[in-house]
Amino acid sequence: MSVDPGPVPAPLNTEALRKDFPLLSRKVNGRPIVYLDAAASALQPQSVISAMTHYYETTHSNVHRGVYATAEEATALYERARVVAGRFLGAPDPAREVVFTKNTTESLNLVAHSWGRANLRRGDAVLLTEMEHHSSSVPWMLLSEQLGGLDLRYIPVDGSGRLDLSDLDRLVAGVKVVAVSAMSNVLGTINPVASIAEVAHREGAVVIADGAQLVPHVPTDVEALGADFVAYSAHKTMGPTGIGVLWGRASLLEEMPPFLGGGGMILDVKLDGFRPAPPPARFEAGTPPIAEAVGLTAALRYLSEIGMDRIRAHELALTNYALARLDEKLGADVRVFGPPAGPDRGGVISLAYRDVHAHDLAQVLDQFGVCVRPGHHCAKPLMRKLGVQATARASLSLFSDEHDIEVLIEGLTEAGRLFG
Amino acid sequence: MAMGDLDDLYREIILDHYRSPRNRGELESPPAHRVEGFNPLCGDEVVVSMVVEDGKLSDLKIAGSGCSISQSSASLMSAAVKGKPVKEVRRLIGTFKGMMSIHEASLEGDGHGGESNGAEVLAGEPEEVDLDKLGELAALQGVVKFPVRIKCATLSWNALSQGLDEVAAAS
Numbered sequence: 001m002s003v004d005p006g007p008v009p010a011p012l013n014t015e016a017l018r019k020d021f022p023l024l025s026r027k028v029n030g031r032p033i034v035y036l037d038a039a040a041s042a043l044q045p046q047s048v049i050s051a052m053t054h055y056y057e058t059t060h061s062n063v064h065r066g067v068y069a070t071a072e073e074a075t076a077l078y079e080r081a082r083v084v085a086g087r088f089l090g091a092p093d094p095a096r097e098v099v100f101t102k103n104t105t106e107s108l109n110l111v112a113h114s115w116g117r118a119n120l121r122r123g124d125a126v127l128l129t130e131m132e133h134h135s136s137s138v139p140w141m142l143l144s145e146q147l148g149g150l151d152l153r154y155i156p157v158d159g160s161g162r163l164d165l166s167d168l169d170r171l172v173a174g175v176k177v178v179a180v181s182a183m184s185n186v187l188g189t190i191n192p193v194a195s196i197a198e199v200a201h202r203e204g205a206v207v208i209a210d211g212a213q214l215v216p217h218v219p220t221d222v223e224a225l226g227a228d229f230v231a232y233s234a235h236k237t238m239g240p241t242g243i244g245v246l247w248g249r250a251s252l253l254e255e256m257p258p259f260l261g262g263g264g265m266i267l268d269v270k271l272d273g274f275r276p277a278p279p280p281a282r283f284e285a286g287t288p289p290i291a292e293a294v295g296l297t298a299a300l301r302y303l304s305e306i307g308m309d310r311i312r313a314h315e316l317a318l319t320n321y322a323l324a325r326l327d328e329k330l331g332a333d334v335r336v337f338g339p340p341a342g343p344d345r346g347g348v349i350s351l352a353y354r355d356v357h358a359h360d361l362a363q364v365l366d367q368f369g370v371c372v373r374p375g376h377h378c379a380k381p382l383m384r385k386l387g388v389q390a391t392a393r394a395s396l397s398l399f400s401d402e403h404d405i406e407v408l409i410e411g412l413t414e415a416g417r418l419f420g
Numbered sequence: 421m422a423m424g425d426l427d428d429l430y431r432e433i434i435l436d437h438y439r440s441p442r443n444r445g446e447l448e449s450p451p452a453h454r455v456e457g458f459n460p461l462c463g464d465e466v467v468v469s470m471v472v473e474d475g476k477l478s479d480l481k482i483a484g485s486g487c488s489i490s491q492s493s494a495s496l497m498s499a500a501v502k503g504k505p506v507k508e509v510r511r512l513i514g515t516f517k518g519m520m521s522i523h524e525a526s527l528e529g530d531g532h533g534g535e536s537n538g539a540e541v542l543a544g545e546p547e548e549v550d551l552d553k554l555g556e557l558a559a560l561q562g563v564v565k566f567p568v569r570i571k572c573a574t575l576s577w578n579a580l581s582q583g584l585d586e587v588a589a590a591s
Contacts, residue, residue, distance in 0.1 A: 363429070
């Protein structure tokens with residue numbers, strides 16, 4: 001991460017922004033909804049919903065097939081989404097480097113199963129971190145089983161919730177792959193992917209960044225990040241479910257075998273074999289999520305028009321506020337995981353309150369209209385490291401405000417009363 | 421839905437069993453039979469160890485960790501079934517799961533639910549279950565208004581049921 005904060009971005013008008021999100025007008029249990037679960041899935045602005053509806057009402061056809069007007073328009077919209085999804089990451093050649101998938105999970109599996117299967121052999125070393133989401137670690141465990149055993153190594157997490165890089169030189173020695181979360185979905189830690197990638201590249205390793213949490217909330221540039229693959233999901237980026245993005249270096253994608261077989265990924269098929277299409281089509285078998293690509297374009301446009309630097313500044317300031325208020329109002333009763341608010345911290349706030357189970361906390365918070373996620377957040381090794389079974393996680397959006405944090409605290413206080 | 425429902429879910433008796441769980445621990449296995457139950461969604465886990473002698477569930481202990489509903493349900497269950505004839509225990513399991521499953525069934529029924537998203541269907545009182553037979557366990561009926569939590573409440577009961585099946589199959 002760059003240290004120079006640059007000019008201070010103009011603050012967001014959350015009151016006005018809230019009007020863009022139809023779901024926020026809903027009441028839950030008689031209370032206005034307080035949506036603090038963007039890390040699980042973000043809400044959609046009206047512009048995304050309208051763009052998808054408009055597409056279905058006026059344009060829908062399958063892509064890359066028909067020669068009639070709507071088919072050409074649908075193809076153009078789909079391919080434009082690819083460019084928009086890549087430009088959002090500062091990708092130098094998005095038309096060749098962006099593969100559409102179902103979600104981040106499929107993007108990461110694609111790399112493990114296509115690149116991994118072609119390039120790894122039994123005993124090869126793969127470096128992960130203790131804070132990986134299961135979608136970043138389990139694909140390599142699967143491959144390990146299939147290849148008869150990979151040497152899976154883990155960068156440890158220290159007491160502050162950051163990666164402990166003190167032993168990185170030893171861990172990285174001889175590794176073929178490094179897969180690292182760009183921002184933890186549990187701790188909010190923004191990891192130094194660029195420095196890890198620099199060390200990994202000296203070893204000749206391929207570096208994969210799980211960008212599911214970072215890309216929707218922090219300005220991201222693939223060149224600065226230094227990874228060879230970056231994955232993110234539309235639905236955490238205020239777009240629709242059902243479409244994910246995999247950015248990969250063109251030189252790597254070109255050497256990779258197909259992932260799934262089917263229509264659209266071939267150049268030619270004979271009875272005794274096939275020739276694959278060049279990337280990105282090679283990795284997009286079958287009818288892709290077309291309306292979802294249209295929705296993604298609208299979502300990324302919405303975020304870009306507001307400005308990712310402003311969104312980041314807002315969420316960082318609100319994280320700061322939340323951590324301070326939680327401490328002020330609840331003191332030692334609340335334990336917040338992850339680093340203090342700062343340049344390496346995103347708006348993901350996992351907490352434990354006294355010894356009340358996260359599930360019970362979330363149940364009480366629901367009565368206040370507060371949506372948080374209880375559980376292990378698909379990061380069971382990290383939960384074990386933290387010494388907890390589950391946490392309650394509040395995660396911020398661009399429209400989140402101080403009032404949301406106050407209602408969260410009100411709910412936690414009620415849980416304290418109830419569970420004594 | 422208001423705080424009243426929450427008080428209904430977290431009845432005093434449930435909180436009491438959560439704070440001071442009965443029959444806590446594990447029995448040496450063997451001779452005791454040991455069953456683990458997991459809820460992969462939330463990570464709750466329960467370990468039921470049991471001894472069946474002469475057609476009776478002569479001893480039983482509960483270990484594990486999880487939310488107030490899963491742990492209190494396990495504790496309430498242990499108090500209700502320990503020392504009882506296996507036949508009676510199986511009947512109680514059936515009655516308890518009936519109290520929970522009426523609502524699971526209505527969830528699957530009308531998927532449309534209109535404006536209420538089906539929530540109202542779930543809020544009705546169970547009809548076919550004789551709550552008197554459940555004694556203290558009836559305190560858990562508030563759970564059915566919170567469908568996601570039904571799995572928490574039934575975790576230990578499913579483990580016990582599985583354990584009784586395994587013991588029966590082995591003898």
